[in-house]
Amino acid sequence: MAAVLDLVRVLFEPTAVFERVREKPRFLAPFLALAAITVVIVVLQLPYTKAALAAQFAQTPNMTPEKAEAAMKIGPIIGLVAAPIFVALFLLVNALILWVSTSVLGGEAKFTTLLSVTTYAGITYTLLQLIGVIVLNMRGASSITSMLDLQPSLGLDLLAPDAKGFMLGLLRGINPFTLYGMFLTGLGIAVTHKTSKGVAYTAAGIQFVITLLIGAALTKG
Numbered sequence: 001m002a003a004v005l006d007l008v009r010v011l012f013e014p015t016a017v018f019e020r021v022r023e024k025p026r027f028l029a030p031f032l033a034l035a036a037i038t039v040v041i042v043v044l045q046l047p048y049t050k051a052a053l054a055a056q057f058a059q060t061p062n063m064t065p066e067k068a069e070a071a072m073k074i075g076p077i078i079g080l081v082a083a084p085i086f087v088a089l090f091l092l093v094n095a096l097i098l099w100v101s102t103s104v105l106g107g108e109a110k111f112t113t114l115l116s117v118t119t120y121a122g123i124t125y126t127l128l129q130l131i132g133v134i135v136l137n138m139r140g141a142s143s144i145t146s147m148l149d150l151q152p153s154l155g156l157d158l159l160a161p162d163a164k165g166f167m168l169g170l171l172r173g174i175n176p177f178t179l180y181g182m183f184l185t186g187l188g189i190a191v192t193h194k195t196s197k198g199v200a201y202t203a204a205g206i207q208f209v210i211t212l213l214i215g216a217a218l219t220k221g
Contacts, residue, residue: 003029010120014184017120018191025116025192031091034119034126035084041129042083046076048136051144087122094118094185094207101206102189106199110192117188118207124181128154131177148219169219173212182208 003026010017042049053075095115102109135152136144143149148168155175157163163171186204190197 004033006030007033007120007123010123010184014187015191018117018188021113021116021120021188022192025110025113027091027112027115027119030116030119031088034091034122035087037126038083038087038129039080041126041133042076042079044133045136045150047141048133048144048150049076049079051141052147052150055145056147090125091115091119091122094122094211097207097210098185098189098203101203102193102195102199105203106193106195108193113192114189117192118185121181121184121188124177124184128175128177165219166216169216170212172219173215178208178212 006017006020006026007030092115095111095118098114098118099109099111102114131154132151135154136150139152151172153161153172154177155172157168157171160167160171182201182204185207186197186201188200189195189203190200193200
């Protein structure tokens with residue numbers, strides 16, 4: 001239970017949490033908590049996901065009503081099943097990037113410890129999703145015109161409302177939540193591996209940039 005509560009404490013007492021991670025890395029409990037929260041968020045987002053799918057299918061050539069109805073039924077189910085899998089892959093990829101970058105920059109790196117660090121820092125991305133659902137609830141399903149509307153503008157994309165595709169994904173990925181996640185990651189590396197802040201924040205910055213570029217490359221529209 002303490003490991004799960006640390007997902008909240010890391011937002012306010014990050015050094016203390018990462019001191020505990022250095023003594024005993026934890027992944028399973030905080031991961032399961034993040035996965036559960038993500039599933040709840042996906043459920044809360046279902047009305048808006050269905051609205052986005054309907055708008056997308058309306059613009060898809062050769063999409064019959066029967067096919068659209070079938071896709072509307074199976075799409076949300078796939079999303080619910082895929083949510084925890086995506087969280088696990090996201091954390092594992094981040095930990096791998098951190099392990100490589102920390103090893104290159106600062107010598108010995110511990111994968112399990114870095115996996116724990118990125119899991120706790122991952123709470124900021126979950127909060128970003130939660131805030132997104134709150135914004136969607138305020139706007140209503142009628143405001144959804146595409147899948148891109150499922151993530152409201154909360155980052156630098158606010159400054160470029162006409163941005164699309166890669167640039168939109170790049171700007172959208174730079175927001176207070178992801179930046180704080182990068183800060184927590186760097187602090188976590190510094191505390192758990194006792195490296196210099198320069199090495200720790202450089203490794204965290206590399207991880208942030210790589211995941212940002214991957215997310216931007218996957219952005220359509």
